[in-house]
Structure formats: C-alpha cells, structure tokens
Amino acid sequence: MSADVKHAQKDVSQNRQKEMIAKHFTRLSKARENGEKVGYTFVPGNLTELLGVFDILPVYPEINALQSAMRQKSAGYIREAERLGHNEDVCTYVKCDIGMMTQGNIGPTGEKLPPPDLLLLSYTGCFTFMKWFELLRQEYGCEIAMLHVPYVPGQMPTSEMRQYVKGQLKDEVIPKMEKVSGKKFDPDALLARLKLSARAENDLVWVLESAKKRPSPIDAYFGSVYYVGPIFTGFRGTEDAVSYYKELRAEVEDRMSRGEGPVTPDGTLAKEKYRLVVEGPPNWTNFRDFWRIFYDEGAVFVASTYTKVGGLYDTGFRHDQEKDPLLALADYCIGCYTNLSLPQRVDLLEKYVREYEADGVVFNSIKSCNSFSAGQLVMLRELEKRTGIPGAFIESDLVDPRYYSQANIKNRIESYLQMLSARKAGGHVAQPASLKLPVVAGGH
C-alpha cells in the first residue's frame, strides 16, 4: 500500500456528501443577495429541523474549524487569533474560527460565508460555546438565542428537565426565530421534518452497527466521521439526508456481502487484526497520518463515542418518537454524548466493548478541550476494571498542529497493539531463563 495524497481512496458516498456540502455553501454565499437568513449554531444539540422550518440556513463554526485543519489552514488562523490576544490554552476550534473570521470568513469550499442573522446556542455540556458566541455577538451584533440543556446526574432525565427545555424552545427560541425570519412557527412542518430525520437515523444506526460483523465493513471512527457528517449538520430532516443514508447503507451492505473491510485512504483494509473502541475526538490537522497508524497495523475502530456528539441514536432515540415535536427536540438535546455524565459515558463505552467484541480501547485526550478530556483517565480506569481490557491513552489536539506528535503517538499505539497481541497469545509464552548477574541496589 502506498500513500498517494492525490488519489486517496474514498467511499462512494463521500462524493455524494461532497456535492451536498458544495451546494449548501454556494447557497450560503448567495444568502445575502437572495434574501435568505443565516443562523450560526453548534453540532451538539443542534436544532437543524427547527431552523429549517424557518428557512434559516445553518452554519457550524466548529465544522468549519475542523475543515480548515484538514486543509492545513488552522495553524495560520490560530496564530492570527493568538496575535489578537487569545491565550494559548483557549479552545483551538474557537481560535481557528476567530482567525478565519478575521481573514475574510472564507469557508471550506473557498466561498465567503455570510454573517449571521441569528446566533443559536444550544448548551449541551460545552461551556466554551457560550464564550465563543459572546465573541461572535460582539463582532456581528446580531440576535442571539440560548437554550440551556440541563445536565443529567442520574441515568434518565426527569419530566421536569424535559419540560424545562421544551419551555425554553417555546418561549424563547421559537419567538427569536420568528422575529429573525419573519415567519410564523408551523408545528406540522416541524413534525414532517422530524419524520425525515428518523428515516435517516434508522439507516445511520444500521451502518454504525454493521461494525459488529467480522470483519467490520466500516471504520467507526475515521470512516464514520464522514458518515455522520450530513446528520450532524444542515441536512438532518431533509430528503437529501434520507437518500444519502439509503445510499450509504446500500454501499456498506454491498461491502459486507463481499466480506470486505473498511475503505482506507490506501484502499480496502486487507486483514482485520484488532477491533478497537475509541473515546474522544480525532486530531484533524494530521487526520490521515493519525488514521494510518491504525490501519497499517490492521486495527479497525468498531465503535466510537465521538460519532455520537451530534446525537445518540444507537441506544434507541429517534426524532419521531414523540407526538410533541418540541419534547422530541428536548430529548435529543439532553441525550447528546456531550451532555452525558461520566458514569453514563463509561456505561456506553462498556456496552460498545462488549457488543462489538473489542480487543482494546483507545482514549484520545485533547489538549485544548477540557470539557472532553476532564475525567477521561478516571473513565479509562473504570472501563479497564469492568472489562479487564487495558486501554491506551494518547494526547493530541483538535486543530492545533503544535500539539500533534506523530512519532510519539505511533510509538504508543504500536506498543499498545503489540501488547494486545502478546496478551492474545497469552498462556503459551516461553519462560525465559533468569540471568545470574550482580545487583547493585537491593530491596529495602
């Protein structure tokens, strides 16, 4: 296998997604002249269907940041933000976005992004999002709507929590959207969109669960960050998303029927040697190098928590389960992975290790993201205790290349995988003879 940057192999569905995204960004670039309204919002707990009902076009700043990183532009943007006074320890998504904004706000397709008419903040666990939008409001001076999603300390949200979120949607978020768009809220239109969401969600869950097969036809981390793209962003609740996931499912079904592994940038993975579960976001600046460390060793991710930050569907939630569409949105927001408590996260990881028959677990800790990284070591410990499987702990960053060290991570992961195979070989290990050599410092 060789690494040809220009001819990296991709899933067929990826091309379709690319077209969808291109269309969306072109529409965004012409929003002003076409009189369309624009809302900036974040992936976790996003209210895409609701924005859609008001014909407000969504922009996702953290997706723009990761796209900038994949196009090797984040280092410059971050430098620019630091020059403006943002500290080295600040979330690098924020700095990347601020840098991009000051450099003309050119999006990932090379087209200019319109300024927002609305900043819609759905708070689902990340405190930095609030500070981020405070900065953007200062810049744009537009309307801002905030939805506060409560943290769930136990396993299930109480009805008061659900009503609390619904009340905010009804009394604050929707009136703000009506004001910005000049349109009246239509609950039936929302219900129709939520039905479409659920259809796409069914196919997405099927695709994610295909990794339970041996060999897994997908990589549930590096491959699946593409698969969750449309449903995490502006396409949830659209016919486009429904047909994308239908097509994706057919593609994966096809691969599965041929007994093929996932598509990597260097072609279809020949042999699945290790099945891994992963916690934490990937590094975006060196995405392909990072991925290669794993597929070069035949390691496949069969489940990841990161692909649940924009919605957790494989534990049963669907957008069309509630008659009351606002309660459905409340349940969705409360259940996003970013809003889960540490015990809930450990439970989910344990379930993945068991159901996907994983050999190992990798934690990627993010230098500039406390909300993701805090508690990861404790989670790892607890998971090791429950499953008896040792975990690997690596550290990098989202979009700041200064905190990604290929040599260190490669060394760590290679050691980890070799350790897993030594453990697999287990019992029949030769007992090496001990050596009679002098000891300089004895016991105490």
Place this chain on the structure above:
Amino acid sequence: MTTWLGIDLGSTTTKAVLVNEDGKVVGAGLTNTRSNYDVAAAIARAEAIADAQLSRLEAELARNGEKNAAGTLAEVKRAVRIEQSLARLTQVRDRTVSLTRSAPDGGDVVADKTQALFDAIAKDGENVFAALAVDRSRFFRDMVAARILSDAENAARKRELPYDVVVGAYDRAIVDVENSEAAESVGVHLVRSLSHAKVSSESARRIEAAWKTLEAEPIDIKAMVGTGYGRSRLPFPKENIRSEILCHGLGAHAFFPKTRTVLDIGGQDTKAIQVDGDGVVTGFQMNDRCAAGCGRYLGYIAEEMNLGIHELGPLAMKATRAVKISSTCTVFAGVELRARLSLGEKRENILLGLHRAIILRAMSLLARSGGVSDELTFTGGVAKNQAVVQELTDLVGKHYGQRTLNIHTDSIFMGAMGAALFAKRGVQA
C-alpha cells in the same frame, strides 16, 4: 553456537544482545547512536558477536580440565576489553595526530607531542580502561575524554601544546572511530591479551587451544528482533520489530523474574510498565506532550549549575532538606533554581528538590499505569543516580508500602535483552 540477537536502537545509545538456547546472555555490545542507526546497529552487533565468541570458551575450558572456567573467562574477557580499548585508542591516536599535523595552528611539532600524550595514556591502559573492562555500560569515549582533556589542559598550561587544536582534532577523530567497526578480530585481541591477563600459564595454554578449536565455528544467529526509537530503520521484516515497551517488560522479567512493575527513565521519556508472571506487558503509560522529568532534565540542570551529570546525585545526597520545586517544565525549573540560589538556598537542598520533582512525575505515571506491585524494577540511565533512587524508595514506600526495588548495572541492556528473547521465542503473529 546457536544464538538469537536483540538490537535496541535508542535515542542516545544502541545496544545488541545475543542469547543462547537457555536464554542466557552470551554476548553484548553497546555504542553511541550519534551518527546513524545503520552504522550503530552494525557496530553493536559486531561487538556482541565478538563477546559471544569469547563466551563459548567457558564450556571448552571446562572440558579441557580448567577448574574455575567461569572465573578464568571473566578475567580473559576483562583483558580482552583492555586490548580492544587499546586498539581503538591507537585508531583515535593516529587519526588525531594526522588531523593536528594538517591543522592551521598545528604542524609536525604539535603532532608529535599529541602522539606522546596518547602513548602515555596507552601505557596506563590497565588503569584508564579498568572500569570499562568490567562494566559493559561504560563508554570508551568517556574514559578517553576524561584523560585526554586533562592531559591536554596540563600541557597547554605549560605552553607545550595548543589546547584547542588537540581537543578539536580529538573530537573529530573519536566520532570517526566510533563510527567504524574494530580493525582487528577478537582472536587477535585475545592472543595479545594473554600476555597480561592474570591467568596461569597453564590456563593461557588451554585458552589458546580452546580458541583454535572454536575459531572456525561461526556464531549462528537464528533470528533477530529490533526495538527502540530507531527500530523502523532496521532492515527487518515488520514481524521482527517489537516496541521497546514490550522488550523492556520482558527484559526486566528476565533479569528479575518477580518483576511486576517496571519504571524506565531514559533520556527523553519515562515509562511505567506493568508485566505479568511471564513478562508479558499488561499495561503501560508514558510521559506525554512534554519530556520534563526525564534524563535530559538532569542534563539541563547540570549545565545550569556548571556540574557534570554524574555529580548531581552525590551532591543532592548531602542535602539537609528538599526544596519544593513546583514547576514541571525543565526550563522553568532552571529559573526556579536560580531564584532559590539568589535567595541563599543551599545548592544541595535545591538539587534534592529537583530530584524529588522527577520522581513525583514518575509517580503520577506509575499511578496511571496501575500502581506499583512487588517487585519494582527501575531501569534507564537515570537509575544510576542515587538521589533519584532514594526519592523513589521513599515515595513508593509512602504510597504503596514496602516494595522490593531492583536495579541492575546492566539495565541499559534490558530492551535488547527483551528483543533477543522475543527472537528466541519465535515471532508471534
């Protein structure tokens, strides 16, 4: 003789170990990794093979009636190491002399006097190389440098030699010589060493006879495994490359079979490793994003204090208390050091605090990896520092209760040893 080879390409040194069918070390080689990995691996391997050629004398001597074959072999090995060092010294001398002769401020007179300096060292070879001859983890370069620098300084003070010219030439010469294999075979060195080895004439006769029998028999290397940071540079198939974490674990187990936790503090990383009763690694943690608290930390502090790195430990042992150093950053620790000095704090007390800071970092990695189980084996260059060992003993005792702490003079070879045992065990899928 059938052997298995392990090569550990570290960031500062390259180690090679040959084990026999019983998993015993029969040959070891060590060299600097400053030039390139290919050369370093070839040199370390050649050294290990030469060492193994001598090792097999033991059985042959015993068969020929030598009473204390092991003792005789140890003495022969010592004498051969002196011979090898002298041969290497000759190479360095010739290269240095030739460089001084052609240097702008050199010339024939300087060259001749430089030659005399080296000849004096050679005459005192038994002393100069005494430590090197018994401790395989010592370096030829350090032994020679210690002498040549002080001798050149003395000569310069008496205005007999230009110091910079001699030392400049030596610095270049030592690199050239270190990057080449020995010019003569181990057999040549063996014969020459018998003239001064402390063995009876009868033993010497037996050794010569045994060597004649064995000389033609090659050292058969059945398989090899490479490890260390440079491992991907080795021309081995992928299955023959093992991570140094696994090799350190297995190596530590081979040296101390009751090992359950391994702490390795090297030049640029710290590893906390847990192993099971078979030496199989069950978990590990390494320092991340930052190499504070590793060997280079001490190197930096030594430079800041204008001390040799080997002087730090003994000085810290004289402390009456440990000053609290809060920074984990190497450079900031240097700043703290200066601030404390300016406040009148004693050097040794600050130093002890710095040593404690290293172990505090290591303790956090140990905790992350699963704690400290009995027995704990401490490896890596930093394990030679008494103050570090003292702090480790103290903190492990406080956190985990009494633990047996193993430290080995040959701990530098632990990774290569583990690799050799992996080679012997047969490469697993």
